[in-house]
Structures are given as C-alpha cells and as structure tokens.
Amino acid sequence: MSALESFWTNIVSDLQSFGLQFYENIIAHNRWNLFVNGFKNTILITLGAAILGIVLGCLVAICKVSVANQKKALGHCHPLLRILNVICDIYLTIIRGTPMMVQLLIAAFVIFVTVPFDKMIYVAMLAFGINSGAYVAEIIRAGIQAVNIGQTEAGRSLGLTQAQTMRMIVLPQAVRNILPALVNEAIVLLKETAIVGYIAVRDITYVSTLIRSRTFSAIPLLFIACVYLLVVLFMTYLLRRLERRLAKSDRR
Amino acid sequence: MIDVRDLHKHFGEVKALNGVTEVVQQGEKVVIVGPSGCGKSTFLRCLNLLERPTAGEIWFEGTNITDKNCNINKLRQRIGMVFQQFNLFPHKTVRQNITMAPLALKLMSNEEANDRASQLLTRIGLLDKADAYPAQLSGGQQQRIAIVRALAMNPDVMLFDEPTSALDPEMVGEVLEVMRELAEDGMTMVVVTHEMGFAREVATRCLFMDSGQVLEEAPPGDFFSRPQNPRLQDFLSKVL
Numbered sequence: 001m002s003a004l005e006s007f008w009t010n011i012v013s014d015l016q017s018f019g020l021q022f023y024e025n026i027i028a029h030n031r032w033n034l035f036v037n038g039f040k041n042t043i044l045i046t047l048g049a050a051i052l053g054i055v056l057g058c059l060v061a062i063c064k065v066s067v068a069n070q071k072k073a074l075g076h077c078h079p080l081l082r083i084l085n086v087i088c089d090i091y092l093t094i095i096r097g098t099p100m101m102v103q104l105l106i107a108a109f110v111i112f113v114t115v116p117f118d119k120m121i122y123v124a125m126l127a128f129g130i131n132s133g134a135y136v137a138e139i140i141r142a143g144i145q146a147v148n149i150g151q152t153e154a155g156r157s158l159g160l161t162q163a164q165t166m167r168m169i170v171l172p173q174a175v176r177n178i179l180p181a182l183v184n185e186a187i188v189l190l191k192e193t194a195i196v197g198y199i200a201v202r203d204i205t206y207v208s209t210l211i212r213s214r215t216f217s218a219i220p221l222l223f224i225a226c227v228y229l230l231v232v233l234f235m236t237y238l239l240r241r242l243e244r245r246l247a248k249s250d251r252r
Numbered sequence: 253m254i255d256v257r258d259l260h261k262h263f264g265e266v267k268a269l270n271g272v273t274e275v276v277q278q279g280e281k282v283v284i285v286g287p288s289g290c291g292k293s294t295f296l297r298c299l300n301l302l303e304r305p306t307a308g309e310i311w312f313e314g315t316n317i318t319d320k321n322c323n324i325n326k327l328r329q330r331i332g333m334v335f336q337q338f339n340l341f342p343h344k345t346v347r348q349n350i351t352m353a354p355l356a357l358k359l360m361s362n363e364e365a366n367d368r369a370s371q372l373l374t375r376i377g378l379l380d381k382a383d384a385y386p387a388q389l390s391g392g393q394q395q396r397i398a399i400v401r402a403l404a405m406n407p408d409v410m411l412f413d414e415p416t417s418a419l420d421p422e423m424v425g426e427v428l429e430v431m432r433e434l435a436e437d438g439m440t441m442v443v444v445t446h447e448m449g450f451a452r453e454v455a456t457r458c459l460f461m462d463s464g465q466v467l468e469e470a471p472p473g474d475f476f477s478r479p480q481n482p483r484l485q486d487f488l489s490k491v492l
C-alpha cells in the first residue's frame with residue numbers, strides 16, 4: 001500500500017468515525033430533540049430578557065434624563081422624581097456591582113425558591129431581563145445625551161414642549177446611537193444565558209453537558225460552540241445592515 | 253415691549269449677570285457688544301428663559317415671564333431665536349425644519365405652513381433647497397434657514413446670538429443682508445455680534461456689556477465716535 005493510499009484511507013476512516021460519533025452524540029437516542037429544545041430555551045430566555053431589559057432600560061433612562069433636564073431648567077427637581085431617581089440609582093449600582101451568576105442564583109434560590117423547576121425558565125428570563133435593563137438604561141441615556149444640547153434649545157426656543165422636543169427632535173437622532181448598541185447588548189445577553197444550567201434550566205449548554213457526562217466526547221461542546229457562533233454571526237450581520245441603513249439616511 | 257429689571261444670573265460662583273436693567277421698545281434694534289465671557293449670551297438666553305434668572309424680573313408685553321405661573325412655551329412662540337451654531341434639525345428637510353413647530357403647535361394647517369415656508373424661502377432665495385437636508389447646505393445657507401425657521405412662527409421679537417461667528421468670512425455678508433432686510437421690515441431685534449459695521453448701520457441703540465453689567469448705552473453714532481466709559485474705549489480700540 002502506498003503512503004498516499006494509506007493517508008487517504010486514514011482520512012476516510014477518520015471521517016467515518018467522526019460521522020458516527022457525531023450521530024451518536026448529537027442525533028441518536030433522542031438527543032437531537034434535547035438540543036432543539038435547549039436551543040429554543042436559549043432563544044426564549046434571550047428574547048424575554050431582551051424585551052424586559054428594553055422596557056426597564058427605557059423607564060430608568062427616562063427617569064435619569066428627566067432629572068437631568070429638570071435640574072438644568074429649574075435648578076432642582078420634583079420630589080417624586082427625586083425618589084424615583086434614588087431607586088434607579090440603587091438598582092443600577094446593585095446590578096452593575098455584582099456578578100450575573102450571583103444575581104441568577106439569588107433569584108432562583110433566595111427570591112423564587114418556591115417556584116417549581118419546570119417554571120425556572122421564567123426566573124431566568126426575569127433575572128437576565130433585570131440585569132440587562134441596567135446596561136440598556138445606560139445605552140439609552142448616553143444615546144439621548146449625545147444629541148447636541150443645541151437641538152433641544154432650538155426646539156424649545158420655537159415654543160415646542162419638552163415632550164415634543166424629545167419626541168420629534170432628540171429621539172429620532174438618538175436612535176441612531178442607540179440601536180446598534182442595543183443589538184450588541186443582545187449578543188452579550190445571548191452568550192451570558194449559558195449559565196442558566198446552574199438553576200437547572202435546560203438551555204443548549206446544559207443539554208450539551210448532560211450528554212457529555214454520558215459519552216465523554218468533545219463533540220457536544222464543540223457543536224454548541226458552533227451553534228452560538230452561527231447565531232452571533234447572524235446577529236452581527238443584522239447589525240451591519242442596520243448600521244448601513246442608518247448611515248444612508250444620515251445626511252450629516 | 254421687553255422690560256428687564258435688575259437681572260442677576262449666577263452659575264455657582266460665576267456671576268454671569270450682575271444687575272441688568274434694560275427696556276426694549278417695539279421696533280428697536282438693540283445691538284449688544286462686549287468682551288468674551290461678559291454675559292451677552294446669558295442675557296439673551298434669559299430673555300426667552302433658556303436660562304432661569306437667579307434674581308430680577310423680565311416683563312414681556314405686559315406679563316412677568318419670570319413668574320412661576322407663566323406659560324413658557326406660549327411665550328417662546330412670540331420670541332424667535334437664532335443661534336451661533338444654527339442648530340437646524342439634521343434629520344429633517346429644510347421645509348420640514350421650517351414647518352415643524354407651526355404644525356406641531358397647531359398654529360397653521362399643512363397647506364398654510366407649506367405656503368409660509370415657500371414664501372420665506374423665496375425671500376432668502378433658497379426655495380430650490382426646500383427638499384435638501386441641512387448637511388447638504390453651506391453654513392451661510394443654514395443660518396439663513398435658521399432665521400426663517402424662527403420667522404415662520406411670526407414672532408414679535410428676534411434674538412440673535414452671534415449669528416455670523418461660526419461662518420466663513422465670505423458667507424457673513426449674506427446672513428447680515430437677511431438681518432438687515434428684517435430690520436427694515438420693522439422687526440424688533442436684539443443682536444449680539446462682533447460685526448461693528450452692522451451695528452453702526454442697523455442698530456437704533458448699542459449696549460456695551462462687561463462683567464455682567466451694561467456699562468454704556470447710546471445710539472450707534474455716539475457709541476462709536478464718543479464712547480464715555482474707559483473700558484468701552486479700550487474695547488473699541490481693539491476691535492475697530
């Protein structure tokens with residue numbers, strides 16, 4: 001047998017054994033279903049958390065921006081707003097000052113201990129949503145405050161109200177700064193959800209470790225790495241398109 | 253028309269305005285000059301309450317606008333303001349820049365607002381730019397549009413804060429020309445500027461401000477040829 005031939009046979013047999021192993025680890029014994037369900041859960045948690053994060057982030061950002069605006073216009077702000085502002089600050093400080101992992105564990109094993117295990121996915125959504133909200137708030141606040149103050153002054157000097165100026169002049173310009181950063185935040189969120197296995201939520205990472213503990217193969221982990229990568233690449237592609245579209249309509 | 257009584261504005265330790273008392277009559281064209289940082293912008297911005305005065309009163313057409321119960325938004329509809337940096341809305345076309353406020357405040361119908369915009373743009377010779385975006389225009393064109401954007405509200409008085417300072421020299425003339433025509437039409441104007449030629453020609457009265465106070469005021473003839481205050485004499489010797 002020539003060297004070339006033996007090289008060739010080796011590759012073919014390697015490929016065959018890889019195919020077999022792949023089938024064993026990913027498809028067979030109902031494992032494909034496990035992965036599909038895990039993937040669904042990963043996406044569900046990410047989506048739920050992203051939506052909750054955006055809602056929370058908007059509320060906190062509105063509060064922070066209103067406080068800044070009132071302070072600038074009047075030199076002080078409404079007492080109710082001041083209380084809300086303190087609450088927002090506490091929220092931001094705690095969420096940004098502690099690890100996501102710890103927040104998740106506290107949510108599951110301290111605050112929602114009574115929640116049954118099959119509902120833990122909602123606890124995960126909530127924990128990630130509350131966490132993401134803190135970062136989204138900062139993205140939105142920075143996006144709004146990056147719009148030149150002259151724009152607000154021009155709007156107000158024409159007699160537009162604070163709300164009209166915000167809606168018609170500031171927000172449309174702020175969205176250009178905010179949207180790309182939000183997609184980035186969603187990418188980070190997707191990757192961070194990989195720790196939900198710690199509270200026994202069967203996301204794609206958890207499924208892969210389950211299977212690995214049976215087969216002791218590297219394949220489940222490599223497989224989910226590829227899955228994450230593909231999703232992130234897809235989101236990055238969306239981000240690039242979004243940025244191109246914003247640049248096109250941006251006639252500055 | 254505008255009656256300013258003992259106006260003070262402090263930014264922390266900085267006393268930007270230090271007791272300004274001034275009356276502007278209908279149809280007057282008041283030009284304010286003075287060294288950098290003396291409080292000219294602050295004074296102008298207090299007139300439409302972009303800055304809240306620390307103390308003192310401002311009466312506009314018979315109402316005390318520094319009163320807490322005064323409707324600031326209604327007031328600002330009658331006071332046009334033009335900024336050094338133009339501050340056109342970059343995401344709106346020229347026409348939308350002009351019609352936005354009258355439409356949002358329901359002062360005009362769509363058709364009226366568009367007609368008014370066309371009429372104003374024709375007046376400054378920029379009707380062909382109606383559908384352009386601000387970034388596609390030169391600084392001089394942008395500032396002329398900023399002026400008519402304020403005019404679209406039919407204000408009773410126009411405030412100008414160094415409207416030509418951010419412009420290339422060759423564009424200063426076209427903006428001053430629009431302001432000159434506005435003055436001829438009888439608009440009441442308060443103008444902060446370093447354009448002494450414009451002040452001489454258009455002003456009915458010149459004010460000299462320094463360290464938050466009005467140190468001298470006179471018709472342009474006396475103001476430039478026979479300045480009394482030594483600091484004004486010094487200032488004029490530097491800028492003329």
Ligand SMILES: Nc1ncnc2c1ncn2[C@@H]1O[C@H](COP(=O)(O)OP(=O)(O)OP(=O)(O)O)[C@@H](O)[C@H]1O
Pocket residue numbers: 263266267268286287288289290291292293294295
């Ligand atoms: N928002 C602010 N916060 C703190 N200090 C301010 C603020 N605005 C103005 N000042 C200060 O108040 C003083 C007067 O400023 P103002 O802008 O009115 O001067 P100006 O006469 O318009 O100067 P210039 O010719 O440079 O435009 C300056 O010392 C300035 O630093």
Ligand SMILES: [Mg+2]
Pocket residue numbers: 292293294413414
């Ligand atoms: Mg100034």
